[in-house]
Amino acid sequence: MGPYNIPRNVKDEGRILFIFTGKSILYTVIGAGIGFPFYLIINAFGAKLVGMLVIGIFAIIGYAIGTFKVPDIAGFKFTKKVGGEGIDDIIIRAYKFNKRKNKIYVYDKEETKDE
Numbered sequence: 001m002g003p004y005n006i007p008r009n010v011k012d013e014g015r016i017l018f019i020f021t022g023k024s025i026l027y028t029v030i031g032a033g034i035g036f037p038f039y040l041i042i043n044a045f046g047a048k049l050v051g052m053l054v055i056g057i058f059a060i061i062g063y064a065i066g067t068f069k070v071p072d073i074a075g076f077k078f079t080k081k082v083g084g085e086g087i088d089d090i091i092i093r094a095y096k097f098n099k100r101k102n103k104i105y106v107y108d109k110e111e112t113k114d115e
Contacts, residue, residue, distance in 0.1 A: 024066040027088065031062020065091065 020028070035058030039051035065087045072083025082090055 020063075021067070023088070024063055027062040027066025028059050029062070031065070032059040034058050034062070 032055050035055040038054045038058070042048075042051035042054060069084055069086050070079055070082050070090065073079040
């Protein structure tokens with residue numbers, strides 16, 4: 001009788017500290033880095049605790065951008081188009097689109113003429 005592999009659940013093995021994936025920890029660090037100059041400004045006024053809270057808030061926003069996905073809500077037209085995609089992917093796509101100053105022309109079936 002030869003050895004065989006026992007199937008096991010490998011989901012979430014790429015996580016760091018249980019809640020962080022590589023992408024989410026990167027966005028958390030970026031968010032905290034954006035909050036750090038605010039901390040320096042607030043700390044200059046002597047409110048060190050408030051400055052730390054500001055860093056924490058920016059880190060939480062960064063974590064949310066890197067982790068959460070847009071829900072697919074049938075009542076909103078926007079979420080029907082991007083439902084299930086990561087928030088960071090949508091932000092990057094919108095930035096690239098606006099950087100090129102693109103225009104989209106949409107024609108409804110009522111406006112087109114049949115020849």
